[in-house]
Amino acid sequence: MHTLDRLAVGVRIREQREKLFMSKKDLAEKLNISLRFLDEVESGSRGVSLNKLMMLAQILEVSTDYLLFGSGEKSSEQVFSHIIENCPPSKREALAVIMKKIVDSYNE
Known part of the structure; x- marks a missing residue:
């Protein structure tokens, strides 16, 4: 069983x-939350609802x-697609x- 670490999530x-x-x-x-709330989530001092997650x-x-x-999928293709878009x-x-x-340069 996993233990939730809010700081690591943030x-x-x-x-x-x-x-x-x-x-x-x-x-x-995009999340319809305040900038302050996002700061608190990213710093690990607050969590988010299942819907926001x-x-x-x-x-x-x-x-x-x-x-x-x-853990789980983290697709670099998605990151590249986002940059190109x-x-x-x-x-x-x-x-x-x-x-x-x-x-x-990597193939040399």
């Missing part, structure tokens, strides 16, 4: 939010198991060139 929420290049303000708005998992593109316990169309070609150079 850290995973913050880290995943940052990986998606999402501001605290944006996440708070499910919303968090969907918004942050991870499983509830990952948020709660650090939020990249202005005029910058996508440059992004593709950068990504290709990175991948090529």
Whole structure:
């Protein structure tokens, strides 16, 4: 049986939010909560309801198991998709060139 560690949950929420290049303000708005409440959740001093947990998992593109316990699916493809979707169309070609150079450097 898992023990819930609110501080670790908050850290995973913050880290995943940052990986998606999402501001605290944006996440708070999507969850319909105050910025202060989100700060308290990310610091581990408050928890969230089951409904908000499910919303968090969907918004942050991870499983509830990952948020709660650090296990479960955490898809890097979802992170890449989010970055590409939020990249202005005029910058996508440059992004593709950068990504290709990175991948090529690993294959050398």
